[in-house]
Amino acid sequence: MRYRTLGKTGIKVSILGYGILRLPEKRRGRIDIDESIRMIRRSIDNGLNFVDTAYNYHNGKSEVILGQALKDSYREKVTLMTKCPTWEIKTEEDFNRILDEQLARLEVDYIDIYLFHNINEKRYKEIILKFNLFDKMLEAKKKGKIKHIGFSSHEKPKNIKKYIDENDFEVVLVQYNFVDPINEEIIQYAHDKGLGVILMGPCGGGRLTNEPTEEMKQWLTPGKTNFSDLAFKFVWSNPHVTIALSGMSSEKIVDENMALASSKNYQLNAKERERLGKVAQKFQETYDLDCTQCGYCDNCPEDVNIKLIFKELMRSRNPLNMHKARANYRGIGLAKRFPGKNALACVECGECLEKCPQEIPIIDRLKEAHSILKERDV
Incomplete structure (x- = not known):
């Protein structure tokens, strides 16, 4: 060392x-x-x-x-x-x-x-x-x-x-x-x-x-x-x-x-x-999302798994990983390793905005994530 x-x-x-x-x-x-x-x-x-x-x-x-x-x-x-x-x-x-x-x-x-x-x-x-x-x-x-x-x-x-x-x-x-x-x-x-x-x-x-x-x-x-x-x-x-x-x-x-x-x-x-x-x-x-996965946004009142959603949104930026990102997103709330709720559960209370050290517009990015990740690959 x-x-x-x-x-x-x-x-x-x-x-x-x-x-x-x-x-x-x-x-x-x-x-x-x-x-x-x-x-x-x-x-x-x-x-x-x-x-x-x-x-x-x-x-x-x-x-x-x-x-x-x-x-x-x-x-x-x-x-x-x-x-x-x-x-x-x-x-x-x-x-x-x-x-x-x-x-x-x-x-x-x-x-x-x-x-x-x-x-x-x-x-x-x-x-x-x-x-x-x-x-x-x-x-x-x-x-x-x-x-x-x-x-x-x-x-x-x-x-x-x-x-x-x-x-x-x-x-x-x-x-x-x-x-x-x-x-x-x-x-x-x-x-x-x-x-x-x-x-x-x-x-x-x-x-x-x-x-x-x-x-x-x-x-x-x-x-x-x-x-x-x-x-x-x-x-x-x-x-x-x-x-x-x-x-x-x-x-x-x-x-x-x-x-x-x-x-x-x-x-x-x-x-x-x-x-x-x-x-x-x-x-x-x-990559245009500065999420560092710090977890400060955990404990959402509506149980939205923000950190995981952003992880999959970042993953989706690589075309090779789009299928996996969408599959993981669809698994939120259904699989034990993907607990919580997806972006649709967000009620825009803004609590997470005050916690994010990167000042990410979380509410807007959650909407973006859902629009991209909700689709099923054909």
């Missing part, structure tokens, strides 16, 4: 971090706890030393399961990061209450890195500044409940820069991949200011791990069936990046990512860079 220093924190961390967001499930919403713990520990045993979770991941179960995985001396082997759900804070007292709840869930005495989760302009002004949450962070740090502080954001680079400039953060978590490298300049800026830079979505929330179109297959690495290897090499080739997080949902993915992060060929060579440019251009032309 390769390691880098996490900015001004001085912590030596693995370049691959385990994002506890896409744990294996026995069925929708029911995590395979034993398999999850085994996978997390397997990665740690092989050199990974950075784990990331959040208050709302897997509807609050992520922190609990990670806490179980870190028992038996595994806690001492990792740097643990979780996040403050700013949207849950209605009073100044809520910050400490929620932090204590997270410590209890994780069954730990302290959190190594604590982030304000998904800052945007509204939350920054109306929650973080209004309730003096940065000072609350510093107080918790003095008490030893947290060691280092930072924030995550899906905002525009100029706003991310503002949050960095106005606060003494030590870590930043942003999105970055070869299809959407918009944050490249802010990543360098944060690094130059001494922040440790952590990335989410190096594989586009799984989009870059899907089977490519027939035309794209000519640019695959020999022996590979998707572009995940090039996606990780791209982000690790950036000297300003410290960690790439991966939400690993199977033992196979863990082993593949661990092997790449330990390889001497973990960065792009000249030929791979050339191929990647062609892939990025074609990918942008083919």
